[in-house]
Amino acid sequence: MRMKYVYILAGGALGSLIRFWVSEFVTSKYQSAFPTGIFFVNIVGALVIGFLFGLFTVNGQIEDRLRFLLFVGFLGGFTTFSSFALENMRLLKEGLVFTSLLYILLTNIVGIGLAFAGYFIGLKFK
Secondary structure (H helix, E strand, O other): OOHHHHHHHHHHHHHHHHHHHHHHHHHHHOOOOOOHHHHHHHHHHHHHHHHHHHHHHHOOOOOHHHHHHHHHHHHHHHOOHHHHHHHHHHHHHOOOHHHHHHHHHHHHHHHHHHHHHHHHHHHHOO
16 A cells, blocks of 8 residues: 555544544533534644744655645545635735635535535435
């Protein structure tokens, strides 16, 4: 097996487990109709990916094994929202405001629409 897959698997497993723990902990402390646990995970993931991207950009290129472990694996398992936030940050830094807004709107509208579509299709299989 290629080592990059090992790094992605290890990081992803750890990120997913920590996402579950953090989300459950926050939800147990702040119970409401608002999804506090996942919201917290998403904003922390966005902060962490931005910090790491800035840190590694300032200090040069990130080694592939660290990129696979941290960005693709750990943060990918912790929250895909962090990658979404990073892509929008990149678009905005490049002055592609319209593209960023389109990406934000389409991701949310199409994503929620398809979640409903999948839900209704799943109901047909009962």
